[in-house]
Amino acid sequence: MYKSFVVLALAAPFAVFAAPINKRQTPSLAATVLKFADVLNQFEAQFYQAAMSKFVDSDYTDAGFVSSRIPLEQFTIIQNDETLHSSFLQSGLAALGESPVTSCKFNLDAATKDVATMTATARVVENLAVSAILGAAPLVGDPVILQAAASILTVEAKHQSMLNVLSSTGSSIPSAFDIPLAPSEVLAIAAPFFDGPCDLGIPAFPTLTITNDGPVTPGTKLTLKSDAINGTICEDELFCQMLLGGFPNSITVPFNNCVVPAGLNGPMAIWVTSDEQPLLFNSVDRQTNNNKLVAGPTMTFVDTQPQTLVQMLRAENAGTVTSKVITGGEASSGSGSGTNSTSSVNNGVTDGGVPVLTTGFSADGKINVLGWNVTDPQGQ
Structure with a gap:
């Protein structure tokens, strides 16, 4: 009985697409959106x-x-x-009489060179997944597909929060709003991870890379690189556009003076444009500025509100190592620089240790402790 219930529970979501597709939704557009989402989920699954x-x-x-x-x-x-998300989306394509794109290959070597880099890059991947579904939602006219996408979005948002916590520097919920990115904007960030051609019927905007060393913080002057900024454009005539969740539009500054303002926290999308008109928060109206787009977006994090929950996952008396979030052309080359973040290094915690939350005053009564005590599996 229990086994039968589990099978039914797992099968239920895949029945969503059994209902007739709403005729108001162009089948080709619905298929394009589903193929795009499926390939992103294939990428995420293979990454982990x-x-x-x-x-x-x-x-x-x-x-x-x-x-x-x-x-x-x-x-x-x-x-x-x-x-499961990938299988779910492929069932939707089957309901439309379409086949999924399964030929895309991914180059993950640079992104998984060490745990610190992998964890930092995973944070970008999960925030990008949330932004991708938000940005694709206006393209979905069928309410059945839209509801299915929303059910995936809520889970991706949970992943996003968890990776923010695992980052060691971020806020679990840095903003009341997430940044929507249109499919071409998502591919500007994700396409460099593709190992060879991956035709989704959607053009990717030119990729953009942050070349600074060190974490991005208020006051950081960002240096940006893109093949689209190749000497044929006068850099003095370009603008840096920084957008965070909940902002009505981007913060616009000269390209050669792209300094992160004070008072920011959380994921930030960055574009380079040829005019200073701010980019709008919503991805639908933002596309009216596409003729002014030079490169981007790229994604980074401004971590100014560290939380106890985040810090408690890290070893006591830890040092620091610098890890690199792999974005832009680095994904395929495994070289160069990118957006750095900091991670703690364990100094002597035994392998397989079990963290136990410890609170209260120390033995001498001078220190109020809030932290983790680590014991081995035998409790020693």
């Missing part, structure tokens, strides 16, 4: 699979986690979710 198969327990503790169990547990859940 590659990461988990590459690293051993000590790699996680060396990267600053009090135990490898914490990230591995979450990565396993997320990888399973992404695989």
Whole structure:
């Protein structure tokens, strides 16, 4: 009885597409959106699979986690979710009489070179997944497909929050709003991870890379690189556009003086344009500025509100290592620079340690402790 219930529960979501597709939705457009979403979920599933198969327990503790169990547990859940999302979307394509795109290959070597880099890049991947569904939603006219997409969005948002926590520097919920990105904007960030051609019927905007060393913080002067900025355009006539969740439009500054303002926190999308008109928050109206777009977006994080929850996952008395979020052309080349973030390094926590939250005053009564005590599986 229990087994039958589980089978029915797992099968239920795939029945969503059994209902007739709304005739107001152009089948070709619906198929394009579903293929686009499916390939992104294939990418996410393969990313986590590659990461988990590459690293051993000590790699996680060396990267600053009090135990490898914490990230591995979450990565396993997320990888399973992404695989199910892909199967779900492919069932929708079958209902439209379409076949999924399964020929896309992904180059994940640079993004999984170490645990710190992988975790930082995963944070970009999950925030990008949320932005992609938000940006694609206006293209979906059929309410059945839209509701199915919304059910995936809520789960991707949970992944997003978890990766913000695992980052060691971020806020679990940095903003009351997420940034919607149109499909061509999403591909500007994701396409460099593709190993060879991947024709989704959607053009990718020119990629943009942040070449600064060190974390991006208020006051950081960003240096930006793109093949589209190739000397044929006068850089003095270009503008840097920075957009965060909930902002009505982007913050516009000269390209050669792209300084991150004070008072920001959370994921930030950055474009380069040929005029100073701010880009709008909503991706639909923002497309009216496409003729002024030079490159981007790229995505980075401004972490100015560290939270206790985030810090508690890291080893006590930890040092720091610098990890790189792989974006732009670095994804395929494995070289160059990108957006850096900081991770803690464990100094002596035993492999397989079990974190236990410890609160209260120390033995001498001078220190009020809020942190993790790490014991081995035998409680020693």
